[in-house]
Amino acid sequence: AQSVSQHNHHVILSEAASLELGCNYSYGGTVNLFWYVQYPGQHLQLLLKYFSGDPLVKGIKGFEAEFIKSKFSFNLRKPSVQWSDTAEYFCAFLERALTFGSGTRLQVQP
Amino acid sequence: GAGVSQSPSNKVTEKGKDVELRCDPISGHTALYWYRQSLGQGLEFLIYFQGNSAPDKSGLPSDRFSAERTGGSVSTLTIQRTQQEDSAVYLCASSLLASRETQYFGPGTRLLVL
16 A cells, blocks of 8 residues: 655744655555645645646645655645744645645744 | 535544544535544545445444445444544545545544543
8 A cells, every 4th residue: 555754743943944844655656646734723725736747836825846756755845934834734645535644743933 | 615514523422432423525526535633643544435436445444433425415424332542533525526636624523532
């Protein structure tokens, strides 16, 4: 079965710092990859998704992710984080349903 | 428009009791998913309904768990003889179709088994 690994469990950054959250997946076939975010007290919501085409995917709120097939990676990036980006971030792989990574808790300090 | 709704938002029950959790998907969405989120296990898939097809039950952790979807809309997740390890947030999601469609999540039901 496919698996998704997120290596950073808890990240603390100051505002305006750059962000990169790691995500690796194990599946070698056609990939459907997602990043979801869960703000404190809110629902899971989609940040961005990749199915095919341009490996650099733009999402909401200035987030982007790069699919690198040779590295089985789909890392999430943002050039300059804001306090409002404090949340938990989940990478996920879709086959019949979503398989999630363990999540990364991001804390942005003002 | 309305998003995915779930009820109750919180449920406290005693070990051994049965519980029912409800999910109202977004109108017109044919695919419905149940996941649970717990401290020890993270986010796990439980069961998936697509249209009138037989549900994919491969994620259900035991035969105490079951789910049904009536009329292709509302779904109920039932946990029989609850155990303390069933304590978690149970999330429902729906999508317009299955496969590659964005799943929209509800707020979840927080279940505590004493």
